Amino acid sequence: MSPGVGGCAVATHALERDYGGGAGVFDVDLRVPEGGAFGLVGLNGAGKTTLLMLLSGMRTPGKGRIEHSYARSSIAVCPDVPEFEPWLTAAEVVASAAGLAGIRPAPEEVSTLVERVGMSAAADRRTRGFSRGMKQRLGMAAALIQRPRLLILDEPAAGLDPQGRADVLDLVSALRGETTMVFSSHLLTDVQRVCDDVAVLRAGRLVYQGAVDELLAQHVRPSWELRVRGRAAAEVRELLAAEPWVVSAEEAGGDTVVVDADSVPSGETGIPALLVREGIALTSMVPCDARLEAAFMSLTQEEAT
Numbered sequence: 001m002s003p004g005v006g007g008c009a010v011a012t013h014a015l016e017r018d019y020g021g022g023a024g025v026f027d028v029d030l031r032v033p034e035g036g037a038f039g040l041v042g043l044n045g046a047g048k049t050t051l052l053m054l055l056s057g058m059r060t061p062g063k064g065r066i067e068h069s070y071a072r073s074s075i076a077v078c079p080d081v082p083e084f085e086p087w088l089t090a091a092e093v094v095a096s097a098a099g100l101a102g103i104r105p106a107p108e109e110v111s112t113l114v115e116r117v118g119m120s121a122a123a124d125r126r127t128r129g130f131s132r133g134m135k136q137r138l139g140m141a142a143a144l145i146q147r148p149r150l151l152i153l154d155e156p157a158a159g160l161d162p163q164g165r166a167d168v169l170d171l172v173s174a175l176r177g178e179t180t181m182v183f184s185s186h187l188l189t190d191v192q193r194v195c196d197d198v199a200v201l202r203a204g205r206l207v208y209q210g211a212v213d214e215l216l217a218q219h220v221r222p223s224w225e226l227r228v229r230g231r232a233a234a235e236v237r238e239l240l241a242a243e244p245w246v247v248s249a250e251e252a253g254g255d256t257v258v259v260d261a262d263s264v265p266s267g268e269t270g271i272p273a274l275l276v277r278e279g280i281a282l283t284s285m286v287p288c289d290a291r292l293e294a295a296f297m298s299l300t301q302e303e304a305t
C-alpha cells in the first residue's frame with residue numbers, strides 16, 4: 001500500500017482537472033474505503049466521469065495527486081456504454097479482455113463469469129444487436145475477468161429498463177467485499193440500494209462524502225407509504241399522528257397513508273409496533289424514494305455558500 005492511503009483503496013489530495021469555463025473537477029480530497037461499494041453522485045456535467053477517469057489513470061490531473069493502494073494493473077474500468085467488436089461472441093469478449101490484461105483464464109472461469117452476470121444464454125452469440133443492458137453486464141464481466149482490486153463503473157445502470165437496472169445493481173451488491181467498487185450515478189436511490197459510502201459532486205467540487213445513512217439522516221426526512229387493512233386509513237392516520245416521533249401523517253387515497261418520522265429507526269420500529277398494538281394489518285411499507293430524490297436535488301443544486 002502506498003504510504004498515507006491507510007484503509008483506503010484510493011485517496012486524492014487537492015485533485016484538479018480544469019477544462020476551462022468552470023468545467024472540470026476542483027480541489028477534490030476523496031477517500032474511498034477498501035472493500036465496499038462507493039457511490040459517486042452528481043447531476044449531469046458535475047464531473048463524475050472526469051473524476052472516475054482520473055482515479056483510473058486514464059486521464060491525468062492538472063494539479064493535486066492520487067494515491068492508490070493497488071497497482072495500475074489491478075484497476076479495471078467499465079465505461080457507461082461499453083462497446084465491443086460486433087463479430088465477437090460474449091464469451092470471446094470476456095476472454096479477449098483477459099488477454100489484454102495479460103491474464104490467461106481457464107475456459108470455466110470465463111463461463112462462470114458470463115453466467116454470474118446473467119449472460120449464459122447469450123455466451124455464444126455475437127455481440128452485434130446486444131441490448132444496452134446486455135452490453136452493460138458483458139462490460140462488467142470483461143472488467144471482472146481482469147480480477148481487479150478496484151472496479152470503476154461509470155453510470156452502470158443508466159439508460160436501462162427497471163429489470164436491467166435491478167440486475168446491474170444486484171450484481172454490484174453481490175460483489176461487495178470481493179473488490180472495491182466506485183460507481184457513478186445521478187440517482188441517489190441506486191446508490192442507497194448498494195453503496196456503503198457516497199460522495200456528492202456539484203459543479204466539480206465535493207459537497208459531501210461519507211456514509212450513505214448519514215447523508216440521508218442529514219438531508220432527508222424519513223418517509224414511508226403504508227398500506228393497511230382492517231381499519232380505515234383516516235383512523236390509522238389519526239393514530240399515527242398522535243405518536244411523538246411522527247412528524248406528519250397524511251392519507252394518500254384508498255388504504256394508503258404516508259408517514260414522515262423524525263428518524264429512520266423511529267419510523268422503522270415505531271410504525272410496525274403501533275400497528276401491531278392496534279391490531280391493524282400492514283400489507284406494505286415502502287420508503288418514499290421520490291422524496292429521497294428531492295433531497296438529493298436540493299443538495300446538488302443549492303448555491304455554494
Ligand SMILES: Nc1ncnc2c1ncn2[C@@H]1O[C@H](COP(=O)(O)OP(=O)(O)OP(=O)(O)O)[C@@H](O)[C@H]1O
Binds near residue numbers: 046047048186
Ligand atoms: N475532454 C473535455 N474537454 C473539455 N471539457 C470537458 C471534457 N470532458 C468533460 N468536460 C466538461 O467537464 C464537465 C464535467 O463533465 P463530466 O463528463 O466529467 O461530468 P459527468 O458528471 O460525468 O456528466 P454526465 O452525468 O452528463 O455524464 C462538463 O461540463 C463537460 O462538458
